[in-house]
Amino acid sequence: MPQITHALRLQAWPFLLLACTLLAGFAGLLASAFPQLPVPEPLRFSWAGSLTLVVGGMIVSAWLFRSSGRALLLKKLAYQASHDALTGLANxxxxxxxxxxxxxxxxxxxxxxxxxxxxxxxxxxxxxxxxxxxxxxxxxxxxxxxxxxxxxxxxxxxxxxxxxxxxxxxxxxxxxxxxxxxxxxxxxxxxxxxxxxxxxxxxxxxxxxxxxxxxxxxxxxxxxxxxxxxxxxxxxxxxxxxxxxxDAKLSRRVTLRQDLQEAIRSGQLFLHYQPQVDQNGKFFGVEALVRWQHPTRGLIAPERFLPLAEETGQIVPLGKWIFTQACKDAVQLKEMGLLPGRMGVNLSPLQFHRPGFLDKLKKILAETGLPADLLELDLTEGVLMKDRCRAISLVNSLQELGISTAIDDFGTGFSSFSYLKDLPASSIKIDKSFVENVVTNHKDAAVCKGVITMAREMGLTVVAEGVEDEAQFDILRAWGCHRFQGFYFARPMALAALIAWAEGAEGVCPNVD
Missing domain, CATH: 3.30.70.270 (Reverse transcriptase/Diguanylate cyclase domain)
Structure with a gap:
């Protein structure tokens, strides 16, 4: 608007000159019609001269109004094209x-x-x-x-x-x-x-x-x-x-995102399975873990692409593929008599809170033929951060279907103990960051022992992740931990290797007496 006001000031003098011309013409006409009027001598034009001034002034007035209006409109349009309408700043x-x-x-x-x-x-x-x-x-x-x-x-x-x-x-x-x-x-x-x-x-x-x-x-x-x-x-x-x-990091990120989309589409992803054992070392269940074999960069670690998939929303199609493939493989293990417990699958907060999540999960179970009581979903504390009441309702619905739920990476968040009493989970998994130092660090040992005691009192199953040696297994078993998972028993492996492992060990881990 300041530009338009400035334009009006610049165009004011032609209108002022025109007004004076018209006034002089009208004064001349009045002097000609009424000679007795006190009109100054310089303004006493002839009748024809005064009429010429008036008619000419009116014609010029019409032209000036038209041209100045067009100019103002053009200036206004130019201003609107270069400025933000709300704030008046440059656009x-x-x-x-x-x-x-x-x-x-x-x-x-x-x-x-x-x-x-x-x-x-x-x-x-x-x-x-x-x-x-x-x-x-x-x-x-x-x-x-x-x-x-x-x-x-x-x-x-x-x-x-x-x-x-x-x-x-x-x-x-x-x-x-x-x-x-x-x-x-x-x-x-x-x-x-x-x-x-x-x-x-x-x-x-x-x-x-x-x-x-x-x-x-x-x-x-x-x-x-x-x-x-x-x-x-x-x-x-x-x-x-x-x-x-x-710039280099963001370029790599953009490239990784595009490559991940292609990986989902073209079948570069595959699943490995890590067994879980009970207190006697007996094969109890299995957890599905996604892997990515890139055609030029080789094996890409999950911690590199899963957070990106969560941020970009790619975790939704990726998660659907993981669920479907894990359920298919679980059916095969069941038919071979090699699935004594449940198939565990990790679930992201974005998947969990998506509308229609429960219906899509039911559809996958129906299409693959896996009974709901052979599936366990691993939830992080992040699923409760967005909508606590809805999360609890969804977990209740899962339990009604027969699907078990586990709280993964327990102890690493800020709200573990406050919501555990309300969330109808079946088990909790002690994060490996506590387990790896349970023998040498008294604080980590106190955390593990406290979690195990509390969970047992609440009727929850406790799973220790990242067990890598006999000493860790012995101390956690002595405190009453129910199930164990880690390299001490078996590394994550492809389905064929898992079948061979389970058949060869006859369902019992060879490292445990």
Whole structure:
């Protein structure tokens, strides 16, 4: 709007001159019709002259109004095309144009410049809870706060949603960009009064700096965006500076994601199975563990691709394949008389909370023919973090079907003991980080012994993971642990190897008397 007001001021003088012309013409007509009127002598034109002034003025007036209206409309459209309608800040188009200009100047004058990519943390819940009107007013307040943190020569733009970008030209050092980011974080952290609400926000900021090798101004935006996501992953309410190492990591991540999608589609994934034994070393059950044989990079560890699959949502099709294959193999083991207990399958929080999870699980059981009482689902504490009541209801439904549930990696989270009494799980698995030092570390030993005692009193089965030697097995068995899993008994193996192991040992682990 300031541009439009300025345009009106620039075009005011033709209208003022035209008004004077029309007044002179009308004065001349009045003087001709009524000579007795006190009209100044310079304005006493002839009748024809006065009429010419009036008619000509009216014609010019019509032309001026038409042309100026068109000009104002064009200026308004140009403004709307280059500015954000909500905040009045520059939009992406205008920002990129200014970036190219400052990029060229920085290159010519050997000056430093920076781009800051700002994303508000947890803005969506505010927008969803209090409504878009409050959300819009909050964005306007943030825009004004950001303007207060930068110089007149800097450029601030809104890219849409809750994303803002700042261009800092002509810097003396990289530290100046970091100081601006620090000011922005402090400013945004102050409470905002919007529509009777006191709202608190934070932001994640990525910083990219122009270096000698940079040839594309637009790449600075992408680099700042990458750094912003790193700030998100590091806990938010902070800033991160882009580095080539970060670019390499993200490139590997993108490649891994694409490769994983191809692996799911083309059958590069397979399952290994690790046996569980009881207190006598007798084969009791088995846990399914996914493996990925990459065609060029070889075997990729699950801890590298499973967290990525969880973040990207690829865990859903991956989990479906794991469930289906594990159930098929469990049916084969059952028919051979080699499945004395249950088939354990790990379940991610994303799978668990997906709508229709229970129906899809029933469908897989029906298609594979595996009885529900031969399946055990391993749940992490994360399944309860999103919706505790729904999680408990789902576990109850699983129990009603005959499907057993186990709490995996027990003791590594923050809410284990608080929810264990409410969650209708069948067993808990002591994490291997406690088991590996149970003989040498009295604190780990106390944790293991306490968990075993508590679980037995609650009627839960206790499974020790990561048992690697006889001393660990003996002490845990003496404390009353029910089942054991680890390299001391057997490593994870393919289905054919598991069949040979079970048949050769006749169901009893050879390492245990």
């Amino acid at each position: 992406r188009t205008m920002f990129e144009e200014k970036l190219r200009q400052d990029f060229t100047l920085a290159r010519q004058n050997n000056r430093l410049m920076a781009v800051l990519f700002i994303d508000l943390d947890e803005f969506k819940p505010i927008n969803d809870t209090l409504g878009h009107k409050v959300g819009d007013r909050l964005l306007v307040a943030v825009a004004r706060a950001l303007e207060a943190c930068i110089r007149p020569t800097d450029t601030l733009a809104r890219f849409g949603g809750d994303e803002f970008v700042v261009l800092l030209p002509d810097l003396e050092s990289a530290r100046q960009a970091e100081e601006v980011a620090e000011r922005i974080l402090q400013k945004i952290a102050r409470p905002q009064q919007v529509g009777g609400h006191e709202l608190y926000l934070s932001a994640s900021i990525g910083i990219s700096l122009l270096d000698d090798s940079e040839t594309s101004p637009e790449k600075l935006i992408r680099q700042a965006d990458m750094a912003m996501y790193k700030a998100k992953r590091q806990g938010r309410d902070t800033f991160q500076v882009y580095s080539a190492e970060l």
